[in-house]
Amino acid sequence: MIEKILGDKFEKYFDFLNEKMIQEQIVKRGVKDERVLAAMARIKRHLFLPDALRSRAYDDYAIEIYPGQTISQPYITALMTELLRLKGGEKILEIGTGTGYQTALLAELGKEVFSIDIKKELYELSLAGLLKAQKAAKVKLKTGDGREGWLEFSPFDRIILTCAVDDIPEALFGQLAENGLLLAPVGAEEWQSLKIYEKAGGKVSEKAGIAVKFVRML
Secondary structure, three states, X not given: OHHXXXXXXXXXXXXXXXXXXXXXXXXXXXXXXXXXXXXXXXXOHHHHOOHHHHHHOOOOOOEEEEXXXXXXXXXXXXXXXXXXXXXXXXXXXXXXXXXXXXXXXXXXXXXXXXXXXXXXXXXXXXXHHHHHOOXXXXXXXXXXXXXXXXXXXXXXXXXXXXXXXXXXXXXXXXXXXXXXXXXXXXOOOOOEEEEEEEEEOOEEEEEEEEEEOOOEOO
């Protein structure tokens, strides 16, 4: 209700919070990719949250949307987006649409995005956010088991998992294009390692990164 009353003033306040988030949470922690920072300036995080949670949209932590479902801490979203090394022409598979915020950033930075989430209740929330951010045209959404990937549209230049797995499902490696990159939080414990996998010459190499904490793939 307050958003409808204040109108543009409310949006300008969110713009201020978004820029403050970028500078204090993202840039100061070392994210340098100018395309990523510009995308985060354009794609507003509050558009992807239920009305009751929008006042917390730019806080420096993950937010629980539904039981067992969170939107990641802004820094982690920025870091993962930077690690994908997107140049603009990539076809991207996302496992774990969630609220759609990460999806919208990928759509801003890549060519097209195919995103899967197993929870049907998140479909409408993510689609609504993508429409508000004017990114729905570049995204195909579906509900289903992310372990199976999306064979119909493979191979993918980039694959990103926004949910934790013990091991990468073999179907996803099979759908990764030559010279492609897969990014995922991997580990059986409460905390996981953010791992990057690259395919070259038909073989996949692995590099471990920082410790992260994600909800597990269902």
